[in-house]
Amino acid sequence: MNPKFGSGSHRGDRHKSSSPRSRRSSHQDSKDSGGKKDFEFKKGEKPSKPSYPQKDHIFFEIPAEARDWPQPWAKLKSVAFHPYIYDRMVDGVSPQIQAGSILSVYDRNGERFGSAFYNPHSRIRLRMLSFDDQPIDANFYRNLIRRAVKLREDTLDLSDSTNCYRLFHSEGDGLSGLIVDRYDTTLSIEVFSLGVWKNLDQIVPILLEESGASTYRVHVDFLTAQRENMERELKANPPPSTASKSIRVLENGLRFAIDFEAGHKTGFFCDQRDNRKKLAEWVQGRDLLDLCCYTGGFSITAKANGAKEVIGVDLDEKAIAQAKHNANLNQQRIKWVHSDAFIYARQMIDNGRKWNALVLDPPKFIGSRSGFDEGRKKYFDLNRLALSLMEPGGLFVTCSCSGLLNSYDFEKLVVDAAHNIRRSLQWLGSTGAGPDHPVASNCPEGRYLKVAWWRVVD
Numbered sequence: 001m002n003p004k005f006g007s008g009s010h011r012g013d014r015h016k017s018s019s020p021r022s023r024r025s026s027h028q029d030s031k032d033s034g035g036k037k038d039f040e041f042k043k044g045e046k047p048s049k050p051s052y053p054q055k056d057h058i059f060f061e062i063p064a065e066a067r068d069w070p071q072p073w074a075k076l077k078s079v080a081f082h083p084y085i086y087d088r089m090v091d092g093v094s095p096q097i098q099a100g101s102i103l104s105v106y107d108r109n110g111e112r113f114g115s116a117f118y119n120p121h122s123r124i125r126l127r128m129l130s131f132d133d134q135p136i137d138a139n140f141y142r143n144l145i146r147r148a149v150k151l152r153e154d155t156l157d158l159s160d161s162t163n164c165y166r167l168f169h170s171e172g173d174g175l176s177g178l179i180v181d182r183y184d185t186t187l188s189i190e191v192f193s194l195g196v197w198k199n200l201d202q203i204v205p206i207l208l209e210e211s212g213a214s215t216y217r218v219h220v221d222f223l224t225a226q227r228e229n230m231e232r233e234l235k236a237n238p239p240p241s242t243a244s245k246s247i248r249v250l251e252n253g254l255r256f257a258i259d260f261e262a263g264h265k266t267g268f269f270c271d272q273r274d275n276r277k278k279l280a281e282w283v284q285g286r287d288l289l290d291l292c293c294y295t296g297g298f299s300i301t302a303k304a305n306g307a308k309e310v311i312g313v314d315l316d317e318k319a320i321a322q323a324k325h326n327a328n329l330n331q332q333r334i335k336w337v338h339s340d341a342f343i344y345a346r347q348m349i350d351n352g353r354k355w356n357a358l359v360l361d362p363p364k365f366i367g368s369r370s371g372f373d374e375g376r377k378k379y380f381d382l383n384r385l386a387l388s389l390m391e392p393g394g395l396f397v398t399c400s401c402s403g404l405l406n407s408y409d410f411e412k413l414v415v416d417a418a419h420n421i422r423r424s425l426q427w428l429g430s431t432g433a434g435p436d437h438p439v440a441s442n443c444p445e446g447r448y449l450k451v452a453w454w455r456v457v458d
Contacts, residue, residue: 063092065110072103074118074126079107081442083176085116085126093118099229100198102129102136117177117195121229127176127193138202141175145203145210148173152182152436164249164256164270165436167211172438172446180207181270183249183258187216192224197233215244217260223367248329252277254304255329256295262318271433272297272361275397275451278431279359280305282395286357289313291341291386296323296334298359303332307357313337313344345385356394360386366402375402376413384417390456396425403448407432410450418456428453 063075072094076085091108099120105113105128115136116126129136148168152158158165167187168180177193187207191197197220204216225231246259251273258268276297284306290299293312300323303310312334314320320338327334337344341362362382366375383398390396400410407430418425431451439446 062095063110066094066106069106070104072097072101072118073106074103074116075106075108075110076113077108079113081131083128083171083440083443084124085128087123087125090125093120100194102195102199104133117193119194119228122194122227127195129175138206141199141203142206142210144168144174145206149210151438156435158436162249162251162273164251164268165273165434166270167436168207169437170446171440171443174440176443178203181268182211182213183247183268185212185214186244186247187211187213188260189216189218191218191220192228194228194230194233197228197230251297252280252301254300256297256300256326257322257329258295259318259322262322269294269297271401271437271449272399272451274434275399275431276301278453279397283307283357286395287355288357288359289355289389291345291358291360291382292362293323293336293359294319294361296326296336298361299323299334300327300330300332302357302359303327303334304330309335311335311337313339313341315340342382342385345382345389349385349388353389354391354394355389356391357397358386358390358394359397359399361399364401366404369404372404376405379405379410380413380417383414384420387418387423387456388421390423392456392458394456396454396456398452398454400450401448403445405450407447407450407452411452414452414454424457426455426457428455 066073066075074093075091076089077091078089079085080089085105094103097103097118099118101118102115103118103126105116105126107113112133114131115129115134117129118126130140134140145168151173152165152167163182163184165182166180167182168175168178170176170179170192175196177191177196179190179192181188181190189200189204189207191200196203200218204218208214208216220230220234225234245261246257248255248257249268250256251270256268279298280301283302286307287309288299288302288307288311290296290302290310290312293299293314294316296312299310299312310332312320312323314323314336315338317338320336323334324336327336341360360383362379365378366372379400379402386398387396398414405413411427411430415425430453432447433449437446437449
């Protein structure tokens with residue numbers, strides 16, 4: 001199966017970086033407005049194979065030992081047992097090598113280090129595929145995907161309780177640049193590596209075969225396309241228009257409709273599945289404010305499990321419409337508010353309104369190191385506003401999906417926000433994404449989602 005790619009309309013990340021709604025998925029996620037690229041085929045369809053424009057040739061001084069190396073190759077100045085090899089770590093590559101190619105990697109002593117995807121247009125110059133000399137072919141991809149499916153279906157037994165979970169988690173499952181969420185019989189695939197993009201004709205059929213899914217969609221974030229210099233490939237190969245627009249899934253006994261065209265990232269945020277279930281155990285009899293509610297996952301789960309009044313707030317009008325639809329599917333009465341979370345919180349402070357349970361699941365405010373300070377300030381301000389709305393003894397659940405903000409600094413930020421308004425907290429614990437989002441030991445950046453649980457003392 002050879003996919004054909006191209007441009008389309010795009011909703012961007014799960015959270016908008018400038019406002020509290022539109023969002024995440026992984027540590028590689030980024031957010032902006034732009035063009036959404038996605039497609040879907042049924043099993044057996046064979047669209048024409050895409051052609052890829054020739055990149056500008058890049059030449060280096062070729063080391064003498066490279067005469068015996070298989071083409072193409074790269075030599076490193078320094079090595080690290082990590083999937084990312086940055087531009088400053090690369091000493092040279094084969095002449096006339098094309099972006100997105102798979103190449104053999106050698107250390108500074110000329111010893112074989114592994115294999116990698118190559119992209120001269122990205123700061124991550126090499127994405128390591130293996131740290132040995134195994135061939136990168138269909139069997140390589142099949143082994144990775146089969147191992148990932150086995151974890152979800154055999155070890156975690158997810159299919160016994162839900163038809164909505166992450167099937168493949170990038171570096172956590174051994175292939176940097178590939179995210180796959182399973183929604184019943186549809187695979188929602190997110191690509192953020194040019195190398196993965198160019199090898200989808202091998203990867204997608206294996207995903208379908210090993211998972212038993214029948215259809216799929218592919219999404220490429222607008223900023224990712226820019227960073228990876230994928231725009232020409234996308235524009236040259238527009239996707240076919242055979243995609244299903246929506247699907248229904250089951251999570252924690254509740255039904256959710258997923259709109260692939262209007263939704264963010266892969267369509268639904270199954271990374272919060274276990275946290276929604278945990279919230280349900282703690283909110284019986286409480287009034288809940290769900291700030292940045294997206295399509296209503298936390299709100300609906302809480303209401304269905306004994307919460308009293310539930311209010312969901314989101315800036316994304318389409319997300320609110322989908323949240324209303326999801327509430328109706330589950331026969332739950334919830335008040336939905338289309339508003340910026342900052343503005344809504346300030347208005348409620350002026351009104352003197354308080355809650356004894358609050359969930360804050362805001363945008364990915366930190367999308368790059370250059371935007372770290374600005375993003376951190378947004379997290380601080382929004383947490384301070386949210387804490388101002390809490391009753392003494394209230395449950396406060398606050399989240400960050402910014403991979404560049406580690407858990408210690410995030411929790412310290414929340415404490416500083418509380419102390420800034422002279423409120424004290426009791427830490428009840430921290431969680432993250434579920435085990436279907438595994439984190440590789442050599443890539444801790446994969447631990448992007450942080451959820452801190454607090455009790456507001458006074």
